[in-house]
Amino acid sequence: MTGLFSEVFLSALLFGAVTAAIPLLLAGLGEQISEKAGVLNIGIEGMMLAGAYLGFVGAFYSGSLWLGFLTGAAGGAAVAVVMALLCVRIGLNQIVIGIALTLGLEGLTALLHHFQFSRSYPRLPAADATVIPLLSDIPVIGPAFFKHHLIVYLAVALVFGMGYIYRRTQLGLNLQAAGDKPAALDVAGIDVVRTRTIAVLTTGALAGLGGAYLANVGAGLFIPFITNGAGFLGIVLAMLARGRPIWVLFGALLFGVCLSLTTAMQVAGINIPTDIIQMLPFLAVMIMLVLFGRRASLPAALGIPYERGAR
Amino acid sequence: MSIDTAPTVSATALDATSGAVTRRDILHRLLMTLGPILAALVIAGCILLAVGVDPLAYYGYVLEKGLFSPLGIQQTLTRMAPLLFLAAGLIVAFRAGMWNLGGDGQFLLGAVTAAASAPVFVQIMPAWLALTCSFLIAMVVAMIWSLVPALLRAYQGVNEIITTLMMTFLGTSLANVLVKLAFRDPATTVPQTRTLPVEDRLPRLFETTITSGLLLGLAAIIIVHLVMTRTAFGLKLRIVGANPRAAVHSGLGVPGLTVAVFAISAGLAGLAGAVDIIGVQGNVRADWNPAYGLAVIPAVFLARMNGFAAIGFVFLLSVLSIGGESAARRLGVPNHFTLVLVSIVLIVLALAEYFDHRYNQSRRA
Secondary structure: OOOOOOHHHHHHHHHHHHHHHHHHHHHHHHHHHHHHOOOOOOOHHHHHHHHHHHHHHHHHHHOOHHHHHHHHHHHHHHHHHHHHHHHHHOOOOHHHHHHHHHHHHHHHHHHHHHHHOOOOOOOOOOOOOEEOOOHHHOOOHHHHHOEEOHHHHHHHHHHHHHHHHHHHOHHHHHHHHHHHOHHHHHHOOOOHHHHHHHHHHHHHHHHHHHHHHHHHHHHOOOOOOOOOOHHHHHHHHHHHOOOOHHHHHHHHHHHHHHHHHHHHHHHHOOOOOHHHHHHHHHHHHHHHHHHHOOOOOOOOOOOOOOOOOOO | OOOOOOHHHHHHHHOOOOOOOOHHHHHHHHHHHHHHHHHHHHHHHHHHHHOOOOHHHHHHHHHHHHHHOHHHHHHHHHHHHHHHHHHHHHHHHHHOOOOOOOHHHHHHHHHHHHHHHHHHHHHHOOHHHHHHHHHHHHHHHHHHHOHHHHHHHHHHOOOHHHHHHHHHHHHHHHHHHHHHHHOEOOOOOOOEEOOOOHHHOOOEOOOOOOEOHHHHHHHHHHHHHHHHHHOHHHHHHHHHHHOHHHHHHOOOOHHHHHHHHHHHHHHHHHHHHHHHHHHHHOOOEOOOOOOHHHHHHHHHHHOOOOHHHHHHHHHHHHHHHHHHHHHHHHHOOOOOHHHHHHHHHHHHHHHHHHHHHHHHHHHHO
16 A cells, blocks of 8 residues: 555546546536526537547647647537537437437447547647646645646636626526526527527537547547546536536536546556446435435426427 | 426327327338438448448348348347337336436346346256246346435435436446456456356247347337326326326325336336346356447337337347448448447437428428
8 A cells, every 4th residue: 555645646646636527527517508508418428529539630630739629629519510400499309319419429439430540549649738836836736736738727717607607697597598488588589599509509519628638638549439428427417516517616526536546546556446436426426415315406498499389 | 306308299198099090100100210211321321431331231231130131130139138128118217207317227237136146046946937036136126226216306306317327327337346246257267247058048939049038028018018008007107207296286196106117117127137148148247338228218219108119119229230230340340330320310210200290280280
C-alpha cells in the first residue's frame, strides 16, 4: 500500500477525476436543457460518439485541438438535427428515435474507425494544459484542479452560465415553459417547436463537445464505443440534478472520482475487480434515493411531442 | 410521476383488441412493414457503397445466412428465445406506463444465477427439475433486483427511468463480480462460470439445432399479450398506464400494481437471461453483455406493445443480427454495420407509421 496516499498519488487521482468528470458534466448539462424543454433525449450517447469520432478526426487531421472540439460539437449537433426533425418537428416517439440514433452512431463510428484507423490506431499528442498561476502552486489541489486544458475551465464556467440563463433570461423561462406547459408558451406567442429545437441542438453540441474531450484529451485516441455509457450517465445526472446545473457538476465530480479511482487502483496494483469500484457511485446515489426518496421534479410535458391544438 | 408516451400510443393502449381484422388491414400492415424495411435496406446500402462494399452481396449473405440456409434459420430462431422473453417483459411495463429501462441488468443477473445454479442442480436432481429450479431462481433474483426501483416509484414517486438505468449499470458490474469472484470455474484460466454440459441443456427441437427455449419464449409473449388484453388484471395495468390518477380514483391499488408490474417485467428479463444460458451458451464469461435490451425496446414500441407484432419484430431483429454477423465475416466489414442497419430500419419504420397515420387522418377529415 506504499504511496497510495502520497501527495503525488492523490493529486493524480483528483486530476483523473476532473478529466473523467468533464464529459459527464457536458453530457449532463446538455441533457438538462433538453429535459427542461420537454424532450427526453436518449440519443445523447450517440451524439457523444459522433462528437468523439468527428472531434478526433478534426483534431488529428488539422493538428489543432480547438478545431477538434469544434468539429466534435458540430458532429453532436448534426445528430441532434435528426433528433429535432423527427422528435420535435413531427413528434415521433422520443425513446424509439433516441435509442435508434444511439445504436446507429455506435455502429457507424465503429465502422468508420475500422476503415480509417484500425490498422494504425493513431494517437494525439498530450493536450497542453493551461496552468493557472498561484492557484496551481497549492500542494495536491493545485496540480489536480488548476493544470487542465482551457476547455475544462470553460466547461465549469458553463455551469454558472447555464444557471444564469435558466434563472434570469427570457430564453430560460421559455425553455422551462416548453417543458412544463407548452400550450401556454404557444399562447404567449412563442414557437414551442423552435424553443425545443434550440434546446435539442444545444444538447447535441454539448454532448458532442463532451465526446470530443473524451477522445482528444481524456484518451488521446478514438476507439469504438469509447463513451461506454457516459451518455446514459449524463441522463441520470440530469434527472438527479432536478434542473439545477450546479448539481450536475457535483454529480459529475462524484462519478469522476470513482472512475479515476478505478484506474488508480489498477496502477497501484490493488487486486479488487474494477467492477466493484465502478459500482460505488451508483450505490451511493441509490442509497441517497432510498434514504431521501425525493420526488423527481421533472417537467410535466417531458416526452410528449407538442402538437398545436391537440385536445 | 410518469412520462406519458405519445398520445397516439396511449390511445391505442386501451383498445388493443380492435375486434375484426379484415384481410385488407393485414395486407396494409404487411405493406407498411415490408416497404419501410426495403427503403431502409436501400439507405443502408448507400452507406455500404460509400465504404466500398457491394450492398447486394452483403444483403445476399444476410438473407442466405439469416433466413434461407437451414443452419442459419435455426440460429435465427434460437436467437429469438431470449429476445421474446425480454419483449414480453417490456410489453407489461410499457403498457402499464412504466419505463423499465433496466432490462440488461436484470437479464445479466438472471443469466449469472442460471449459470451458477444449473450445473450444481443437475448433479443432485433430475434434469427437468434442475432446469426448472434454475429458471425459477433466475426469475426471482431478477425480481428482487427490480424491487428497489419498484418501491421507490410506488411509494416515493421517484422516477423509474433514473433508478432502472442505475440499477442496470449496477447489475452489469455485479454480474461481472459474481462471475469473477463467486461462481468462477476453477478449471479455466479465463474467468467464466462452470459450463453446463450440452446434454443437460434445454432439449433441441426435433432434429434441429433450434432451442426449445423458442417455444417457451413464444408462450411467454403470447400469455403476456392475452393477460394484458383479455383479463381484468391486464385492464387494471393498462388503466394505470393510460392515466395513473384516474386509476387511483377508480379505486385501484396503484402502488401494489406498480410493484407487480416491475416484478413481472424483471422476472421475464431474468428468464430471458436464463433461457439464453440454459438453452444456448452454457456458461457466462466475464464481461459478457449482449445488450439485447437496447434493440428490443424500440422494437416493442414499433409493435405498439402488441405481442404478436412484437414476435414479428423480434424475428426481424434476429435475422438481421445472425445474417449480419455472417455477412460481415465474409465481406470483411466489421459486425458493427448490423447496428447501423437496425437503427435505420427502426427510424424508417417509425417514419412510415407517422406518414400512414397522417394519411389516414387527412382521409377521415
